Amino acid sequence: MDAKPNPPLNLELLLDVRVKLTIELGSCQMPLREVLQLTQGSVVKLDQDAQQPVNLYANQKHIARGEVVVVNDCYGIKIIELFGAV
Numbered sequence: 001m002d003a004k005p006n007p008p009l010n011l012e013l014l015l016d017v018r019v020k021l022t023i024e025l026g027s028c029q030m031p032l033r034e035v036l037q038l039t040q041g042s043v044v045k046l047d048q049d050a051q052q053p054v055n056l057y058a059n060q061k062h063i064a065r066g067e068v069v070v071v072n073d074c075y076g077i078k079i080i081e082l083f084g085a086v
Helices: 032-036
Strands: 021-024 054-058 061-071 074-082
Touching: 054 074
Parallel strands: none
Antiparallel strands: 021 054, 054 061, 061 074
């Protein structure tokens, strides 16, 4: 039996597949008691400094870091570092 060679990969088929992008500004831990006391206007302090880059995930895979920017009254990020082949 002769093994058939694999056909070349056609990435064009995948270019319209939608992926979920998520930006992580930071996180924190607090007791459930404090979570239950949160009300409208409460401020939750995150563990990340405002000047630090934020993390960008594609389908929960860490792919980049960036700086928070405002574009037409919406948040966005300016990519400053990419990881691996994207």
